[in-house]
Amino acid sequence: MRRSPERVLWIHRARRIGKSGKVRRLGQSHCIQTASDTCNARLFQPGLAPGGGRNRRFVRGVPTKITLTTTSRMAILNTDGKAVTLAFSVASNCSLMHPSSFENMQKCYDRYLAARSVEQDCRLTVVEVGSADVNGSYRAIFPNQTFHYVGCNRVLGPGVDLVLDDPYRLPVPDAYAHVVISGQVLEQCEFFWLAFGEMLRILKPDGYLFLIAPSSGPIHCYPVDCYRFYPDAFRALAKYTGCRLVDLWNDDRGPWNDLVGVFRHAEAPLPSAVEIADNLAAARRSYQSRVVANRGINLKQLGEIPTEAEVTKGAASYLTVLQRLHEALDPRLYLEIGVRRGRSLALARGSAVGVDPAPELTASLSAATILFSETSDDFFDHNAGSALGGGVDLAFIDGMHRSENVLRDIMGVERHARPSALLAIDDVFPNHPLQAERCRRTSAWCGDVWKIIGCLERYRPDLLLLRLDVAPAGLLLVSGFEPAHRGLRNLYNPIARSLAVPASPVVPAEILAREGALSPDDPRISSLLALLRELVGNGANHSTVGARLRYWRKAHSL
Numbered sequence: 001m002r003r004s005p006e007r008v009l010w011i012h013r014a015r016r017i018g019k020s021g022k023v024r025r026l027g028q029s030h031c032i033q034t035a036s037d038t039c040n041a042r043l044f045q046p047g048l049a050p051g052g053g054r055n056r057r058f059v060r061g062v063p064t065k066i067t068l069t070t071t072s073r074m075a076i077l078n079t080d081g082k083a084v085t086l087a088f089s090v091a092s093n094c095s096l097m098h099p100s101s102f103e104n105m106q107k108c109y110d111r112y113l114a115a116r117s118v119e120q121d122c123r124l125t126v127v128e129v130g131s132a133d134v135n136g137s138y139r140a141i142f143p144n145q146t147f148h149y150v151g152c153n154r155v156l157g158p159g160v161d162l163v164l165d166d167p168y169r170l171p172v173p174d175a176y177a178h179v180v181i182s183g184q185v186l187e188q189c190e191f192f193w194l195a196f197g198e199m200l201r202i203l204k205p206d207g208y209l210f211l212i213a214p215s216s217g218p219i220h221c222y223p224v225d226c227y228r229f230y231p232d233a234f235r236a237l238a239k240y241t242g243c244r245l246v247d248l249w250n251d252d253r254g255p256w257n258d259l260v261g262v263f264r265h266a267e268a269p270l271p272s273a274v275e276i277a278d279n280l281a282a283a284r285r286s287y288q289s290r291v292v293a294n295r296g297i298n299l300k301q302l303g304e305i306p307t308e309a310e311v312t313k314g315a316a317s318y319l320t321v322l323q324r325l326h327e328a329l330d331p332r333l334y335l336e337i338g339v340r341r342g343r344s345l346a347l348a349r350g351s352a353v354g355v356d357p358a359p360e361l362t363a364s365l366s367a368a369t370i371l372f373s374e375t376s377d378d379f380f381d382h383n384a385g386s387a388l389g390g391g392v393d394l395a396f397i398d399g400m401h402r403s404e405n406v407l408r409d410i411m412g413v414e415r416h417a418r419p420s421a422l423l424a425i426d427d428v429f430p431n432h433p434l435q436a437e438r439c440r441r442t443s444a445w446c447g448d449v450w451k452i453i454g455c456l457e458r459y460r461p462d463l464l465l466l467r468l469d470v471a472p473a474g475l476l477l478v479s480g481f482e483p484a485h486r487g488l489r490n491l492y493n494p495i496a497r498s499l500a501v502p503a504s505p506v507v508p509a510e511i512l513a514r515e516g517a518l519s520p521d522d523p524r525i526s527s528l529l530a531l532l533r534e535l536v537g538n539g540a541n542h543s544t545v546g547a548r549l550r551y552w553r554k555a556h557s558l
């Protein structure tokens with residue numbers, strides 16, 4: 001076992017850089033191999049942040065020495081006396097995290113661990129196998145006050161506490177860990193059954209093993225990519241080792257389609273329904289407290305916010321426009337995500353479903369309204385099937401103002417959309433860049449919901465999109481859904497990753513200027529509503545609705 005006190009890795013005797021053995025040019029990706037390590041690297045000019053390639057220069061030369069500083073993910077490469085910077089990703093049985101994998105690990109935690117609490121001196125040990133933080137880490141899921149987190153990996157890198165000399169030998173005693181976790185590693189293990197057996201060896205008799213592996217997706221060699229796993233593979237592993245497979249699901253979001261397994265030793269009991277309900281309730285409370293804290297945020301303490309950062313504009317209120325939608329469509333079922341005080345949900349005249357993890361109802365709702373006090377993700381996972389039965393005619397998304405949450409909400413709505421369904425998405429037009437920050441800094445907060453417009457234009461050109469210039473921060477109307485459409489699901493991970501970029505670009509001028517937005521009184525809006533109403537009346541199916549919407553779009557030059 002080697003410990004990694006100072007996260008600095010020296011690579012000597014680099015054998016190969018790129019195909020030719022020479023550094024070719026800045027910005028290119030290279031595979032660097034040494035006697036014991038492999039890493040992928042991209043070259044950048046000194047002082048330039050990775051990706052900031054505006055002034056890229058071409059540099060020729062052969063490296064003599066490479067120093068990788070794992071904390072900064074940068075390396076200095078001496079080429080002919082010139083220093084250039086390398087942004088690198090260490091790659092050797094490490095976890096290449098994608099958004100759905102993080103979400104699935106969070107689900108394992110919420111379902112099986114969230115209610116655990118301990119004294120500081122008897123924290124529970126979590127061992128992650130393949131912990132190098134290349135594209136994110138599960139570490140944030142396990143709170144420090146309850147869990148002592150130990151990251152193991154073949155090579156040193158960010159997130160690595162123990163470096164493995166032998167990938168099939170974890171350097172800790174039997175029954176060491178209360179929880180063992182691993183994601184995106186098994187497919188890179190030539191002898192994955194040995195790796196699995198080793199994870200069970202270090203698991204305590206009543207511990208949990210959470211395992212995530214892709215059942216699909218492109219080849220990604222870090223340094224090898226041997227397998228994909230289907231549900232029977234995890235059943236077979238449980239049979240082979242004589243352990244219990246407690247839970248198993250196959251996420252249908254691509255391109256990886258994560259297979260998720262929860263394992264225990266054979267002698268450990270199956271968790272009871274009460275235990276699971278307690279855990280889920282604790283997870284819900286924790287999310288609620290974050291939502292409530294975000295509401296009560298003392299915005300002044302976050303620094304000087306210029307007064308213009310709080311401006312709002314729009315020819316009519318979103319509530320007025322929503323009311324018109326209700327009146328024109330008279331939906332058989334209305335779905336609202338993000339209810340808060342119930343002002344928009346109270347507009348529903350017939351059957352309605354509201355979803356909010358922390359509602360603070362002040363408006364009175366119709367007797368035909370059902371409220372689910374949970375996140376929209378939980379709602380779509382557990383309750384949407386029964387609550388939305390025959391399908392949704394009108395939906396309003398106004399929940400968590402992060403673009404990846406809105407993306408998932410749209411995917412959820414689409415699964416339950418009737419052919420002529422109409423969706424309204426709030427807050428697509430921030431009035432000031434500070435309103436568009438992913439972490440709230442203003443009272444008029446839109447988050448980065450605006451990114452959804454470009455995302456749908458790019459990945460779902462078949463949908464009809466209408467931007468509306470309403471107060472306080474615009475609305476986007478979407479129609480033409482196909483519940484079986486896989487356009488967003490198949491590409492969920494790359495889309496969600498691109499949406500969630502923390503240093504998001506400044507809000508484009510055309511979004512701030514509300515380019516292409518229709519006035520709420522534009523006759524095309526009532527024309528669309530009349531068409532949708534007619535299609536509902538005719539019982540039109542998805543393909544008829546699609547064809548009629550395409551024709552309508554052409555006729556109105558949209």
Ligand SMILES: C[S@@+](CC[C@H](N)C(=O)[O-])C[C@H]1O[C@@H](n2cnc3c(N)ncnc32)[C@H](O)[C@@H]1O
Nearest residue numbers: 338339340343344356357358375376398399400
């Ligand atoms: C802007 S308020 C909704 C206002 C309401 N639609 C109206 O117009 O009166 C946003 C709401 O989203 C809720 N929310 C936060 N995270 C959520 C999530 N993951 N799923 C659903 N709702 C969420 C918050 O609790 C908050 O009440």
